[in-house]
Amino acid sequence: MRQLFFHLFPVIVFVLFGFRTVCSQEANEGSQSETTVQPSVQINDPCAQCHMRITPGIVVDWQLSKHSTNDVGCSSCHGDRHNSMTDPGNAGLAGPEVCAKCHGVQVEQFGKGKHALAWGAMKAMPTLHWQPVAQVEGLKGCGACHRVGLKTAGEVKDLIAKGSGFGVGSCDCCHTRHIFSVDEAKSPQACRTCHTGVESPEWEMYASSRHGVRFLLKQSRILPEDVAAPTCQSCHFPDGAHDNGTAWGGLGLRLPYPQDDQWASNRVTILQALGIFDPSGKPTPRLAAIETYKFMSFSEEDWKGEREKDLKSCNDCHSINFARAELDKGDQMIREADALMAEGIRIVAALYRDGLLKKPGNYSYDFPDLFSEHNAPTVIEQKLFTMFHDYRTKTFQGAFHCSPDYSFLRGWAPMQSSLVEIRERAAEIRAVAGKAAEHPAECPKR
Template identity: 50%
Template sequence: MRILFLTCVLALLCAAPAFGAADVCVECHAKTTPKIVSDWKNSAHSGVGTDCATCHGSEHTTAEDSHEAALATPETCRQCHPQRVEEFSNGKHALGWKSYKAMPTTHWQPMTLRTGLQGCSGCHKIGLKSEEELQELREAGSTYGAGSCDSCHTRHLFSKKEAQSPQACRTCHMGMDHPQWEMYSSSKHGVRYKLVQEGSLPEDAAAPTCQTCHMEGGDHAVMTGWGFLGVRLPMPDDEEWAEDRATVLKGLGVLDPQGNPTDRLEVVKQAKVARLTEEAFRKEREEMVKVCSQCHQESYARAELRRGDDMIRIADDLLAESIRVVAGLYEDGILKKPDSYKYAYPDLLTFHDAPTEIETRLWLMFLKHRMRTFQGAFHINPDYALWYGWSEMVRDNNYIEQRAEELRRRARVDKLLEQ
């Protein structure tokens, strides 16, 4: 028994940081970064003895060697939270950095937007990164987001309660191309949760949060049925929808003009921004039905999700029609196809780098209004689905068709003047 006791004591001493190490860090940082210290003192980490050296190492001891402080990454968190880090690694958030870098014109953006907090990278840094990518961030002098976990569990408090609040999701899931916060917070779900937060409804009232639906039981492997792009394989049995979806896939550069897969399909696979098998889609759909059935009858849940699918079908019809109009302008030489476009279709993933007014209107139709059409439906917000989504797509389509006719008319006039 005595030997066992001594063994346990020795193990604890070996695992513990050097005596007084945390006190040294706190003494200095209480002056230089006091809120970091107060956050850590209020954290669960502080209560269980996880100190600065646990995450940042012990090489940094003076103001002159601050660069020696180790950069915390998900692997740092894995030491104590292996299950959650493994779940996170299998979810779409872990792919945020890869999907950002996969966009065809990311490298055209100003460096500040690519490495700092001013552009897409500010949110997409939640994704896992290779050691080479981490080194690039170090050299750029912007290591924010390298830890990934701290995107939701803000350092150095790393609060579980904060990460469980829908407001934690708001910092990224809002704005032009994915206004989930705006849709959720003004939906019946979001309004009821707000009433719970302010005490107007009891704490156990049915009031789902983002985490209720997308992180059931705390599962960090976040994934959705349709994926960010709102496209999936195999093609639907409905021939008209299948043709429209093929056109959308051509606009995304996943299929070439003849309908054959391109090398970009592999990028979409790796980034998991679309479900590419029926099994993958059904897995996510059934998990969502299970969640919805906690508050609703299963038949009602399935019916509402099918209505969301129908909104994608309706949106695809409008978007495909506009894509074909612009592609026709390329084919007839009315509109010059950008040299950066690999195929004879407008590239929806060029975003704001679209070179002309009509092409800009097309990517806005895809990224802003189509997203609102189907995301509004799945977030149970009819106003977003209708007025901010489908109605705007109708206006986009009208504009693109009218503008295309003007361009064709001008081309005919120019040709007559040349004769």
């Protein structure tokens, strides 16, 4: 038997090696056929002929676009004032007003959606001017994602002068230039650049949900092409509409107050900590910005309108009763999260009330300000900020995005842990100050 094996061994090695070589060749041929696809559009545009030598990637993208086969050339979007290597600054930026010449419906819809408000919403943040210029105007931080919002002509000119280009035109944030692909913008990966990470992990929530898992399996061709697998766009941009919105807004808050008195009281406390209401419950100037940039819903009609859009999208795959019940669960997670959040705020507010925390110069009131964000002046307020902007967001958004991991383990559970830390830290502050612990601030009346 051993002699037979030794006689056959060279043959076995030869067969296996030959099979591997053939498979490798086939794989390489397949990969070459995908990567060596050449654009079929001939370059007759003088701009493209020049840029093929200088920035060929731009031209190849344009050749692969629908624009190239529909007589939309460089000058159609950038104008004809840039004619040589000495005047590149004369090339106009293709903003929404340019896109509207052909895509008027989409641009009009975009102007009514949340994305259009992103730039203004960022600029409304009280501590924005504390951030590094490269993060904001250089679009390396907040500005990198908020640039999708509409801007004035002056703002666009200023951003370009500082070296910013991509995304400043808004539409090309999702339809990346110069291919401007509809298929790209319809893929959930297009959302990932901005809707990811600590404070807005919608991509991670989606990818870990059954919706996302099924889509990624479909994209990998493990599941059939026709299988139901909702994307971000299925729910937030149904039928290709560009006026995206959400019922609860980015803050997970809304008016009018709920019928539940305790929940209403908790919501007042959160609104006070956001500086939307002052400590006595009166509206502040910050309220106007919150309403203008749709950080939250301000009427029952608006909230129900967005909720009906959600139900309609869910109803494509689920019964309306199932969909309504699931969304109701998300609402209840907001209610539960608000109870924890309000308790934490009241503990810190009591420290201000009793003079154990000193009001910072940029604060309007002796009260915690959640919009101070990462610039919160004390350790206990940093914990409060993280509890709100990170864990509370994951708690309710994880529920709405069908991700138990984010709703519970990365949201609700850390909220509880944070509250324990806030209680203990407050007790330490009082002990150091030599004062007996007092009751937290009373629950406000709505």
